[in-house]
Amino acid sequence: MAHLLREVALDFVERAPVRLVFAREISAPPEPVFHALAEDVPGWSEWFSAVALARPLDDGGRREVRLRGGTRFEETILAAKSPEVYAYRVDVTNAPGARAMVEEWRLAPAGTGTRVQWTFAVDGTAPFRFAFGLARAGLGRTFRGAVTALDRRLASARP
Numbered sequence: 001m002a003h004l005l006r007e008v009a010l011d012f013v014e015r016a017p018v019r020l021v022f023a024r025e026i027s028a029p030p031e032p033v034f035h036a037l038a039e040d041v042p043g044w045s046e047w048f049s050a051v052a053l054a055r056p057l058d059d060g061g062r063r064e065v066r067l068r069g070g071t072r073f074e075e076t077i078l079a080a081k082s083p084e085v086y087a088y089r090v091d092v093t094n095a096p097g098a099r100a101m102v103e104e105w106r107l108a109p110a111g112t113g114t115r116v117q118w119t120f121a122v123d124g125t126a127p128f129r130f131a132f133g134l135a136r137a138g139l140g141r142t143f144r145g146a147v148t149a150l151d152r153r154l155a156s157a158r159p
Helices: 030-039 041-046 126-134 135-156
Strands: 018-026 051-057 062-067 072-080 087-094 099-109 111-126
Touching: 018 126, 018 135, 030 041, 030 087, 030 099, 030 111, 041 051, 041 126, 041 135, 072 099, 111 126, 111 135
Parallel strands: none
Antiparallel strands: 018 111, 051 062, 062 072, 072 087, 087 099, 099 111
């Protein structure tokens, strides 16, 4: 059953009760990484293995995302500042116990490549927060696999 989450702003990333932060350097420069995150939303299913479907809504101001396994999200874009930050808030989800969620992708030059940092900020019921904390290792593996696949995809697109 889908339910409406609390409307939070981008500063929730810094003050959320549970914050998971992952970072990795990849060889692709920041601009194409930002493009893949913010402008090629349907392409997420090509490089982020957990994503079964992603599509923009409302002329790109919102997104619909469906994960493998059935979790669904409707999201509002909070920041899209090329090539530095892409962030979105989950407005509606079928994840039980969630009350507020924001994901932020920060990009910074790292030599000729990019340092990609993904912050997952959440609030929810006590069992939800506890379970989310336990999911840290799995989400870390998912993040590393996704950015590695994205880097490979971007490398194959370079002339």
